[in-house]
Amino acid sequence: MRQSRYWKAGVTVFLTVAAILLFYDVLFGHRSAVLLLSRLISALEPILYGAMIAYLLAPMVDFFDRHIAPRRAAFQGGRFRAAWVRAASLAATWAVIAVFGYLLMSFLVPEVYRSILRLAGNMETYYNTILQWTTALLEQNPSLETWVMDQMNAYYADLSKLVTDQLLPQAQQLMTAVGGGVLTALSFLKNLLVGVIVSVYLLATKERCAAYCRKLTCAALAPAKAGWVFRAAGTADRIFSGFVRGKLLDSLIIGILCFFFSTIFKFPYAPLVSVIVGVTNVIPFFGPFLGAIPSLFLILLDSPIKALYFLVFIFALQQVDGNIIGPKILGGRTGLSSLWVIIAILVGGSFFGVAGMFFAVPVFACFNTFMDFWMNCRLKKRGMPAEVSAYWEGAPRPKRDLSGEKED
Numbered sequence: 001m002r003q004s005r006y007w008k009a010g011v012t013v014f015l016t017v018a019a020i021l022l023f024y025d026v027l028f029g030h031r032s033a034v035l036l037l038s039r040l041i042s043a044l045e046p047i048l049y050g051a052m053i054a055y056l057l058a059p060m061v062d063f064f065d066r067h068i069a070p071r072r073a074a075f076q077g078g079r080f081r082a083a084w085v086r087a088a089s090l091a092a093t094w095a096v097i098a099v100f101g102y103l104l105m106s107f108l109v110p111e112v113y114r115s116i117l118r119l120a121g122n123m124e125t126y127y128n129t130i131l132q133w134t135t136a137l138l139e140q141n142p143s144l145e146t147w148v149m150d151q152m153n154a155y156y157a158d159l160s161k162l163v164t165d166q167l168l169p170q171a172q173q174l175m176t177a178v179g180g181g182v183l184t185a186l187s188f189l190k191n192l193l194v195g196v197i198v199s200v201y202l203l204a205t206k207e208r209c210a211a212y213c214r215k216l217t218c219a220a221l222a223p224a225k226a227g228w229v230f231r232a233a234g235t236a237d238r239i240f241s242g243f244v245r246g247k248l249l250d251s252l253i254i255g256i257l258c259f260f261f262s263t264i265f266k267f268p269y270a271p272l273v274s275v276i277v278g279v280t281n282v283i284p285f286f287g288p289f290l291g292a293i294p295s296l297f298l299i300l301l302d303s304p305i306k307a308l309y310f311l312v313f314i315f316a317l318q319q320v321d322g323n324i325i326g327p328k329i330l331g332g333r334t335g336l337s338s339l340w341v342i343i344a345i346l347v348g349g350s351f352f353g354v355a356g357m358f359f360a361v362p363v364f365a366c367f368n369t370f371m372d373f374w375m376n377c378r379l380k381k382r383g384m385p386a387e388v389s390a391y392w393e394g395a396p397r398p399k400r401d402l403s404g405e406k407e408d
Helices: 001-029 032-042 045-068 082-120 121-139 142-178 187-204 206-220 223-264 270-280 289-302 304-330 338-381
Strands: none
Touching: 001 121, 045 082, 045 187, 045 206, 045 223, 045 304, 045 338, 082 270, 082 304, 082 338, 121 142, 121 338, 187 304, 206 223, 206 289, 223 338, 289 304, 289 338
């Protein structure tokens, strides 16, 4: 018993000293820990890609599992599903992904590439159009007109350099990659290919991997604490899976609808605009505005009347998404109010950019769920109500029951 106390005390002292040294190195030292972590993440990048792909495709694999062998239980006689069932599900899943990828690469990517070429070819025309508009608006104020013209010339030079030196070469590289010419030369595609292989292994053994994680948790923690970990992991999985998968599916539907109707209405740059609207739609709350503003500007340069039609169309599309498509797919996955969603997006975007704006909402939702659970447990322990309505101004003051309270 004494040795056990000494062992726990030694581990506590070691972890405390290690935490102090790590804190000092991160703030005042050579940031060796940060560099080591960065190199570790870079080395594990294909594994992370594979885990992400497997997490996104797991519901599709489960769907094919249920329909290929509907009467076979997921766990029978100490063994998981038959290997042939899982192999057939994986084959069907990747067949769907392959068909979708083929349609994307053979149709959408070339159309977007042609839109970029058209945009680059019309840069000078659009610049002259904006110049004429600005001259007409500022002709009565020469000093302001001179300043605006100087700024426009500078922005035009920067934009032209961006399009010719970065956007076009990247688009050409993308088209070459679609043809298979530089597939092995691109590090991202190489890591993605390895990630696909890893995802196949993870999807094939996902029940076994989950069982091993549960076994490790039960071995490391007491039964009560292990139960807490399982409940927390289940809640986090429910929030993340519902939001991430649902938001990606919602954005895909919005992008397809935008392309379909943009083609019918003959909006200019329909493929490029649809990609912009669909991709930015993954960002909650601010996404529709981030996608609509540059798309509207592009169409305005080509045809002001079509820009007005596009503004009406995008408003109607976002209403359909916010009131019909989004609630059907997402439901109440996060449980966050609109205010907390805005705060989460602003904080996540300031630290981690676009990815932070996307993942901040489920992260904040998990934190909000944990805080609610912690407050409810504390209030229950003190014999006080957990409902928020009990603490509104003007409501009867909650009474504290001291009869069953224990010292903290």
